[in-house]
Amino acid sequence: MARHHQRRQLARYLPVLPAILLLAVFLAGPVLWAFQASLTNAGLTGRHARNPEWVGLENYQRLLQDPVFPLSLALTVLFVGGSAVLGQNVLGLALAVLLRRARPAVSAVVGTAVVAAWVLPEIVAAFAAYAFFSRDGTLNQLLGGMGLAEVDWLYAVPMLAVIMANVWRGTAFSMLVYRAALGGVPAELTEAAHMDGAGAWQRLVFITLPVIRGSIATNLMLVTLQTLAVFTLIWVMTAGGPANGSSTLPVMAYQEAFKFGDIGYGTAVASVLILIGAVFGAAYLRLLREQKP
């Protein structure tokens, strides 16, 4: 009986087997390959292209001595913190809360405008952002029209420009998640709090946010991981410049691996990026698990 039960349990996993295989081949495979390559001196061309040699942790040692690496790491944290955790997440929540109370027409117009940026393919959004922030771009023309000083956004404050661009592009996702979550907050709860004399701000902080805590954690995890991997937007807008002023880890990995043809070193940077993503992912998963009884 017990054995029969066990076999049945195993058979239940059969339908997911193809999915697991696909994940193993297309997700775990490249990750393992990247890690293995980061322990070699593989190159895009030159002597080590065909016959890479095992160099152990040399690439990682080099990484620790590379003056660009700490800068890149700090910029990545700034980018993720500024554009995902603060920007997209908070703005998305604010929009979702406000749009519930707005008139249907306003809600539709604002909602469409926000989602439009999300619908654009990444490369198109990146070019749009470049055209907006560049020296003769829309933003400077608007500022000039209002008699304000023009700023070389992509040159003087490259990180601010790419963070704003990423907030613009990604807020729709958080907004949609929170709109769905807010729809699930029981009306009785908020009403009861209202009767007890709680103001709008108190209702948000003490009722709504705790109820949608699960959605917040899920959303944070998704936008953090998405933002960690953002490459096209930054590459098109600033290409990591000026003077590495916006070269986050994905940009650094790309430059090392493909511009300088040093695949071993580039994959070492990528492996560090994967590690950071894994740490964030584990932290959020823990947060998700805790709130379930």
Add this chain to the structure above:
Amino acid sequence: MLRRVSATVSLLAAAALALAGCTPADPAGGKTIKVAYQKTDSFTALDTMFQDAKKEFEAAHQGVTVELQPIQANDDDYGTKLALALRSPATAPDVFYEDTFKVRSDVDAGYLLNLDSRLAAWKDWDKFDAGAKEAGKADDGGTYAVPLGTDTRAIWYNKKVFEAAGIALPWRPATWQDILDTARKIKASNPTVIPFNMYAGKGTGEGTVMQGFYELLYGTGAGLYDQDAKKWVVGSAGFKDSLTFLQTLYQENLAVPPADALDPNVWKKVFGDWFPKAQLGATVEGSYTPSFWQKGGSYEWPAYAQDMGVAPFPTRNGGAPGAVSMSGGWTLAVGAETKQPDLAFTFLTTALNAKNSLQFTVASSQIAVRTDVAADPGYQSANPFVKDVSSLVSVTRYRPATSDYPRISAAVQEATEAVITGKRTPEQAAADYDTAVAGIVGGDKTVRK
């Protein structure tokens, strides 16, 4: 239960079969030659050449199919894509378009087929310019690539801007000081135009060094690489002087503002906006410049033939040979692992025969590498500047195309960026460069000069 299991298994088997079906099989015993090359909106001349060569070749070789694989990308991305394809024999093309400065490192990687014996049997090979042939040679002395065309660099200037500033034409600066004097004169007569721009910083990439810094550096008598000792030169006075010249240009606002210089798209403004609208006095650019302006180019400007002038870039104090130019250029190569080396080489010779070479050279404003093409009236009258830029071949230089070169080039670009943005003095930036070079190639591969 069992039925469900067997259904899953058969589904998997079907998927495996479908995947196996994706592997390309040889079409009914016929042979295929895969050709990889670059194609962009503004660069279709090569595509035209290969289309013609395909027709010619397939007519002459029944049963052989030429599969053209144009890669839509800029120079850098094309190089990356090609290198990735070459990594695996399954994706490596049989014939491909190869940048001259990648030839050596790709030979080191074992990607290119040695063509010596086949070239010896090709009667047209004698018609290729001896200097250009060097570009296809590797460290072992063998030839691995056949040149397609080359280019030179010179100063392109707008005659209208110069006339308005009262500068005598034709202009030909003899020293760096002449350039500065002229630029200051233009600035004084019309502060709204950019008098003399030179690319700098990492934004313009290879353009910064090929159309800018190297013209300065080689004009001081210093160099980048000691070919005989196979060592990289550090600590040269010429390096510092070249940076100082750039500093002067940018500090006195004779060039564009640093923010514009670091924009990777600044060259589009040079060709598309500033020159046609007479907002730029002069800049250092390649011999291919007319291809942007002639009919069918990205920035058609029929008046360029009258409005523009060209002058060689001078050495620092006018010392011999009086002018400096840099050359790059592209080649065609055969993949080392090709299954049909003879057919692939024959296709290469078809693509580079006199007729196809002439058409390509004219359409892309290249400098001819075949003597019969160079002598053709169609080539000589392709645009008004062919003669001027072709004559620079006698003074031109090539980049030291070792595997380390891309990183060294990036270090040079960084030095120029630090200077034009005012973050470092020329002395500091030169010292940073020396440290960077020692870090890249190792201290024992550098030499102080």
